[in-house]
Amino acid sequence: MKKNILLDQAHAILSSLLSKDDVVVDATMGNGYDTLFLSEIAKEVYAFDIQLNAIAKTKEKVGELSHVHLIHDSHENLINYVNTFKAVIFNLGYLPQGDKEITTKTKTTLKTLNLILPILKKDGFIQLIVYPGHEEGKSEDQAIQSWIQTLNPHHYHIIETRFLHEEKHPPYMLMIYKTKDES
Ligand SMILES: C[S@@+](CC[C@H](N)C(=O)[O-])C[C@H]1O[C@@H](n2cnc3c(N)ncnc32)[C@H](O)[C@@H]1O
Structure with a gap:
């Protein structure tokens, strides 16, 4: 079975939950695979990356599309670019074939998660692919696992998808569904 079965599952979930009426955020653009995928199923896509290289790689894939930012x-x-959205996706870690030092950071990831949760639409969701197999990823994993325990179960449903018998520390997926507005 293909190793990227997790990413295939992540995309299958996105396809089933998103429609051409939805605005979505790709918080970690990277090589643009997720951005390209989202561009085909959503109304508008806002994709972020701190590396110019990632923007260039993604531009190669999506070209100039008016609904993709x-x-x-x-x-x-x-929040400076978009303030209402159905979903935010994170594929954490570093750019494959890129500089492994430029990786998502625990503090920033948690800051963004805390920021988006209250403005996420009811019936919206956050999808995270977490990579505990490298040092910063391990810290991110632990911080995210602690953080989800603080979320009110009357407002959020959280589902985790894991490989159950892989050797080291395989990536896993978290889906955080907002079922009720906080107030
Ligand atoms: C695993 S890659 C993402 C893969 C990507 N989704 C794809 O389809 O190819 C993680 C990306 O997150 C980016 N990143 C790290 N910290 C970030 C931040 N604070 N804001 C936006 N992007 C960030 C890295 O530069 C890297 O390109």
């Missing part, structure tokens, strides 16, 4: 900025500033 490639933004060279950290996702913690996303």
